[in-house]
Amino acid sequence: MLTEFELIGRYFSRPSPSAVLGVGDDCALLRPTPGMMLAVTTDMLLEGTHFLAGADPRKLGHKALAVNLSDVAAMGADPRWALLSLALPAADESWLEGFSNGLYALAYRYGVDLVGGDTTRGPLAISITLIGEVPVDLALRRDGARDGDDIWLSGATGEAALAVAHHAGRVALGGALLESCTARLDLPEPRVDLGGRLRGIARSAIDVSDGLPRAAAVAACPDPALAEQCMYGGGDDYELVFTASPHRRDDIAGISAELGIALTRIGVIVPGEARAVLRDRQGNPVSVARAGFDHFR
Amino acid sequence: MLTEFELIGRYFSRPSPSAVLGVGDDCALLRPTPGMMLAVTTDMLLEGTHFLAGADPRKLGHKALAVNLSDVAAMGADPRWALLSLALPAADESWLEGFSNGLYALAYRYGVDLVGGDTTRGPLAISITLIGEVPVDLALRRDGARDGDDIWLSGATGEAALAVAHHAGRVALGGALLESCTARLDLPEPRVDLGGRLRGIARSAIDVSDGLPRAAAVAACPDPALAEQCMYGGGDDYELVFTASPHRRDDIAGISAELGIALTRIGVIVPGEARAVLRDRQGNPVSVARAGFDHFR
Numbered sequence: 001m002l003t004e005f006e007l008i009g010r011y012f013s014r015p016s017p018s019a020v021l022g023v024g025d026d027c028a029l030l031r032p033t034p035g036m037m038l039a040v041t042t043d044m045l046l047e048g049t050h051f052l053a054g055a056d057p058r059k060l061g062h063k064a065l066a067v068n069l070s071d072v073a074a075m076g077a078d079p080r081w082a083l084l085s086l087a088l089p090a091a092d093e094s095w096l097e098g099f100s101n102g103l104y105a106l107a108y109r110y111g112v113d114l115v116g117g118d119t120t121r122g123p124l125a126i127s128i129t130l131i132g133e134v135p136v137d138l139a140l141r142r143d144g145a146r147d148g149d150d151i152w153l154s155g156a157t158g159e160a161a162l163a164v165a166h167h168a169g170r171v172a173l174g175g176a177l178l179e180s181c182t183a184r185l186d187l188p189e190p191r192v193d194l195g196g197r198l199r200g201i202a203r204s205a206i207d208v209s210d211g212l213p214r215a216a217a218v219a220a221c222p223d224p225a226l227a228e229q230c231m232y233g234g235g236d237d238y239e240l241v242f243t244a245s246p247h248r249r250d251d252i253a254g255i256s257a258e259l260g261i262a263l264t265r266i267g268v269i270v271p272g273e274a275r276a277v278l279r280d281r282q283g284n285p286v287s288v289a290r291a292g293f294d295h296f297r
Numbered sequence: 298m299l300t301e302f303e304l305i306g307r308y309f310s311r312p313s314p315s316a317v318l319g320v321g322d323d324c325a326l327l328r329p330t331p332g333m334m335l336a337v338t339t340d341m342l343l344e345g346t347h348f349l350a351g352a353d354p355r356k357l358g359h360k361a362l363a364v365n366l367s368d369v370a371a372m373g374a375d376p377r378w379a380l381l382s383l384a385l386p387a388a389d390e391s392w393l394e395g396f397s398n399g400l401y402a403l404a405y406r407y408g409v410d411l412v413g414g415d416t417t418r419g420p421l422a423i424s425i426t427l428i429g430e431v432p433v434d435l436a437l438r439r440d441g442a443r444d445g446d447d448i449w450l451s452g453a454t455g456e457a458a459l460a461v462a463h464h465a466g467r468v469a470l471g472g473a474l475l476e477s478c479t480a481r482l483d484l485p486e487p488r489v490d491l492g493g494r495l496r497g498i499a500r501s502a503i504d505v506s507d508g509l510p511r512a513a514a515v516a517a518c519p520d521p522a523l524a525e526q527c528m529y530g531g532g533d534d535y536e537l538v539f540t541a542s543p544h545r546r547d548d549i550a551g552i553s554a555e556l557g558i559a560l561t562r563i564g565v566i567v568p569g570e571a572r573a574v575l576r577d578r579q580g581n582p583v584s585v586a587r588a589g590f591d592h593f594r
Binding site: 020021024029031075086132142206 | 325367378420424429440502
């Protein structure tokens with residue numbers, strides 16, 4: 001059986017070139033870039049709440065970082081450094097190898113260094129804190145929208161929730177459909193590049209777990225009512241909703257083409273509306289049964 | 298029953314004046330101080346592993362932050378910002394009130410702002426990430442000691458472990474003794490002020506969970522063998538071990554007097570010794586049965 005130090009040394013001590021001091025001391029030491037603000041976020045994934053027992057550890061490593069990357073992207077920030085708190089029932093080497101490979105593979109893609117953490121014995125729980133950087137005054141806050149701004153959504157929503165519905169026996173999805181939905185649930189692609197490109201163009205942004213335009217897979221779902229529910233409020237989508245002046249439509253079309261990400265105009269900021277009103281293609285208000293996931297409802 | 302947003306709004310949204318943007322967006326936004334490095338650390342406390350079911354939530358709030366403050370202090374850094382990931386079996390308001398009061402009370406004492414977090418439903422788990430700042434090149438790293446440096450320990454060790462032994466029925470402590478040991482276990486005082494004052498004086502430092510000079514309570518323990526074990530390798534002490542040149546002894550005596558913290562010279566860095574050799578008052582090597590806690594042994 002591995003000791004705690006062997007576990008850290010073997011699975012969580014890869015080089016962290018962007019840190020002054022990485023894993024191994026009481027703290028990591030980081031040198032922030034002059035002229036930048038820090039954008040920091042933390043998310044915890046628990047067995048039984050966010051994923052099922054026996055979930056593929058490589059996918060868990062990916063997803064635990066992806067959900068944090070999505071938050072940093074939604075601020076228009078570039079991700080830099082991550083810290084991991086990990087509770088494990090036992091020091092299972094095959095699990096650790098899969099998990100750390102999944103985590104580091106995604107981290108490397110975006111230049112993120114794992115600089116610290118904590119490992120302990122307990123029911124499987126994964127908590128990651130991610131630190132990004134964004135130039136002062138260019139962060140995409142959720143309160144930056146102005147009247148008349150277009151509202152945009154990246155990609156499309158509902159597939160992850162459909163996969164959950166399939167696993168729960170609420171719908172039976174076919175082969176390719178199931179595969180695409182499951183990939184969106186297990187290996188979400190955070191919109192990191194998009195977040196960075198929207199700096200100076202978008203005026204506000206958030207990461208959505210509740211979305212609007214439906215993914216192709218959702219359109220093909222055999223249960224239309226369920227598909228609609230998944231699309232509007234299913235969760236686990238990790239797309240960005242952002243607003244921008246109508247003068248920016250060409251810029252945004254260019255970013256969409258450059259990154260190969262669908263960006264869809266789904267609404268407009270209306271003076272005097274205190275909350276979002278969702279309308280269907282005919283302009284009629286849509287009532288959404290489930291308005292996003294609440295862990296305590 | 299509280300919703301997740303009500304829970305955050307009611308218990309974890311106090312003002313965070315040192316943040317550009319605190320709780321409520323995808324990320325917090327922080328402006329690092331020019332000329333400073335970041336010292337970042339994370340620690341997770343789990344019910345059943347780090348504390349017993351039914352533990353006082355106010356003490357848990359204190360301790361969850363204290364263990365992180367101790368790590369930041371051990372780098373000689375000033376704590377600035379904290380993020381909290383919290384898994385709860387239910388949104389229990391009386392628990393939340395106690396926990397948040399304990400957490401914020403300690404945070405205020407050291408000027409730390411809680412700027413973000415995540416709440417979810419699950420077995421009770423508390424993960425805090427703490428970000429501190431330390432002037433470039435003044436961080437107290439564990440690899441900074443030089444031959445001939447004195448080795449110092451703050452306070453004294455063993456009391457927290459004695460409280461654990463008492464609760465486990467391995468020893469029966471009397472009233473005042475039990476009270477003092479229990480306070481050290483439940484409400485540890487991180488050496489934040491000391492860490493800051495040692496910048497430029499100490500050459501290396503670590504936070505210890507295994508300590509050396511015995512606390513008064515440990516000396517009074519009815520079971521001397523157990524007391525010795527607790528003192529050398531019991532854990533949960535949150536004292537600092539640091540090294541400094543012998544020329545600094547007067548400075549260190551001054552800091553001890555100023556802060557009212559016992560600082561004891563417990564050894565010296567010897568050329569050629571690859572590991573610490575612990576000697577008793579007669580200078581004979583001491584063999585320590587248990588060399589600190591390992592979560593996977």
